[in-house]
Amino acid sequence: MSGKILLKILKNLAFLLIGIALLYLAFQGQDIDQLIDDLKGANYTYVGFSVIFGFAAYWSRAARWLILLEPMGYKPRLSSSIYSIIVGYFANLAIPRIGEITRCTVMNQAEDIPVDKLFGTVILERIIDLIMLLSFTLITILLKVD
Numbered sequence: 001m002s003g004k005i006l007l008k009i010l011k012n013l014a015f016l017l018i019g020i021a022l023l024y025l026a027f028q029g030q031d032i033d034q035l036i037d038d039l040k041g042a043n044y045t046y047v048g049f050s051v052i053f054g055f056a057a058y059w060s061r062a063a064r065w066l067i068l069l070e071p072m073g074y075k076p077r078l079s080s081s082i083y084s085i086i087v088g089y090f091a092n093l094a095i096p097r098i099g100e101i102t103r104c105t106v107m108n109q110a111e112d113i114p115v116d117k118l119f120g121t122v123i124l125e126r127i128i129d130l131i132m133l134l135s136f137t138l139i140t141i142l143l144k145v146d
Contacts, residue, residue, distance in 0.1 A: 058082050068121040069113070076111035084110065 027035075062081035069076060088103030104118035 058085055061085055072117055074113050080110040
């Protein structure tokens with residue numbers, strides 16, 4: 001077995017153990033029977049809609065990122081972009097705002113696009129988001145003023 005494969009297996013095993021430990025800590029002291037009863041009584045229609053709309057949000061953000069990368073001559077796969085964004089959101093749970101850097105490094109590893117170019121598109125996304133937010137705020141104020 002080569003060293004790269006062994007390292008990959010050890011990394012995956014380490015993350016699996018960390019995940020199990022975090023789940024243990026999250027559910028420590030919880031009444032498991034009550035949790036199971038609550039899950040049985042949940043309305044899974046809303047859960048299904050939440051999953052669908054959540055994935056649509058990931059997909060649309062990933063597609064927007066691909067549109068920003070295309071003029072630079074890069075054509076990454078949509079799946080790599082979605083995966084990078086999901087990993088970035090997950091990283092934000094541990095350390096706020098680290099997700100943007102994480103998403104760029106994950107995409108760099110998956111598609112071999114330079115991190116500085118990826119990070120530039122992330123900054124551009126934030127500027128576009130700010131302009132849109134300010135525009136909608138101004139429109140709202142203008143429509144609500146008598």
